[in-house]
Amino acid sequence: MSDAYLSEEHIQLRAQVRAFALAEIAPRVKAMEAAPGSFDRDLAALIARQGWIGATIDPAYGGMGVGHLAKTIIIEEICKISGAMGAMLQASQLGAAKIIHYGSEEQRRTWLPSIAEGSCLPTIAVTEPASGGHVLGMQATGRRRGKHYLLSGHKVFVGNSHIGHVHGVVVRTRPGSRGLTAFLVEADTPGLSLAPYQPTMGLRGFSFGELLLDNCSVPVTNMIGEEGDGLAIAYSSSILYGRPNLTAVSLGLHQAIVDETARFASERTRFGAPLAEMPTIKHKLGALQSRLMTARLTAYHAVRLLDDGQPCDPDLINSKYVNVQAARESASEAMNIHAAVGLQTNRPLERLFRDVQHTWAPAGTGDIQLHRLAETLLGTSQNQWSQRLASVTPSGAKHPSTSCA
The missing domain is CATH 2.40.110.10 (Butyryl-CoA Dehydrogenase, subunit A, domain 2)
Structure with a gap:
């Protein structure tokens, strides 16, 4: 899916993160679900030590320097297994943005290496x-x-x-x-x-x-x-990290929802055949796949522009709006396909449905995204943070690395 956007290094990185998530995160999801209000500090620390918080931190400060598309892939893969841990990861990456873009040289040298190695969560x-x-x-x-x-x-x-x-x-x-x-x-x-x-x-x-x-x-x-500088720091961090990060969270949850629904419809039988063979269900599955493909293209296109140093604030805003809307719509349709079974707490869909609701508000609700897009349309948008801060937005689009730095 959208492999034309990916280099061989991106594909290897995806496989690396997926293997880690299946081995280290998946076994702990049930325990996290059973204890609302608690935090698995050890798991968060283990994820941080992989170096992925430093995806967009320059190697000069110990980071990976692989860019925003690679960062999207990392968050996406973690969220397929656990939206909570994907949210933890993206929040730390967002926390690093202010230092990357506005920190003094002393602040960068003081904080970025420890953030990149995972010993500091910002x-x-x-x-x-x-x-x-x-x-x-x-x-x-x-x-x-x-x-x-x-x-x-x-x-x-x-x-x-x-x-x-x-x-x-x-x-x-x-x-x-x-x-x-x-x-x-x-x-x-x-x-x-x-x-x-x-x-x-x-x-x-x-x-x-x-x-x-x-x-x-x-x-x-x-x-x-x-x-x-506080307003500029807040806005630029939200545009260049908040929007694409929440896009990646939505995308990972969306893929998990579609995968789980396809699995359910293929295994569940009605009238002596898999549920997926019923025309009405097959059409619903096709709609899920179409929505997911469109959402992923929107997400990857926006961060690829960011990695290439192109003005892309509207693309980042739109990718957040499209991906959140699409994931929530697919979650509802998946519930329709599962019917009462989807309400059972021992099935992934119930958790995924709840998790995806959390992507609406952070980095601006859908209404705020539409407001900003309208400003672009009317020519009243005042900033292009992607252009203004391009010189301090590490690009990994051309030569990404899978190193954990």
Whole structure:
């Protein structure tokens, strides 16, 4: 499927990740499902040690430097087995983006090698209870006191919240659109705490919680970029990593849904023949396959443009919208094909159906994606982050490597 986009190295990487996921992740899925609200720290650490968080980190800092298409393949393969662990992986890759694009040379040399080797899980904390996707509506504050900033506020829906080692926190340091600033806040910093974790519908095993900041003292040297760069850091990270990462999560879950449904329809019999031979069911299966193929082409095309340094913000936005919509539609159709059997918790589809619902909101709901696409259509879109940050977006499209660096 879409092999024309893939090099031999990409194909080898896919096989490598798939083998790992089947051997190391699959045996633990049942236990994660049985314990909502808990996190398999050991498994997260094992995945991190494969070096895949460093997919887009330059080899000069210990990363793989294989680009966004390779990153998509990695996330996709993990999500076929466990959406929770795929979400963990992509959240860490998203957390690295702010340092890759805006970190000082000292920050890059301090943090990127440990992120690449898997000993440090980074996060990004932007969303707040009262603002949601309206980033400029955030109320968390940062006040300078000598060589430190005191951060106070409440961040929600932070991927890897309870297992992350360093949080990229965006707060308001002054009024206006240039009033947001980002900081690196280590998890053990006094004044930073975690709210009690609230279990969610799906992605069991993935930490997706809240950070509480109470006069959390952070050195000025932990500021990412300049004061006032917070909005650019949040938006660029969301466009260049958040959208394609959630696209990859959706794609992996989508493939698992289609595979499981094809297996079920082939094994289940009605009227003395496999369910898949019934014309109405066969047509539904064909629709699943068509939707999946279209979604994958959209996903791979967008990240290939990103790897090639082409302006592709609308393509990244569209790939997230298309893939999430397609995966959710296929999940519903798969439930229709399974009928009551799909509700049984001992079958993968019930878990996959719940997991795929989690792809709608992160990195902007479908409504936000449509809003941004309308701006492109009307010529009112103001930024092309893919073009502006091309020089610090490692490309692995031409010569990818399967090294775990």
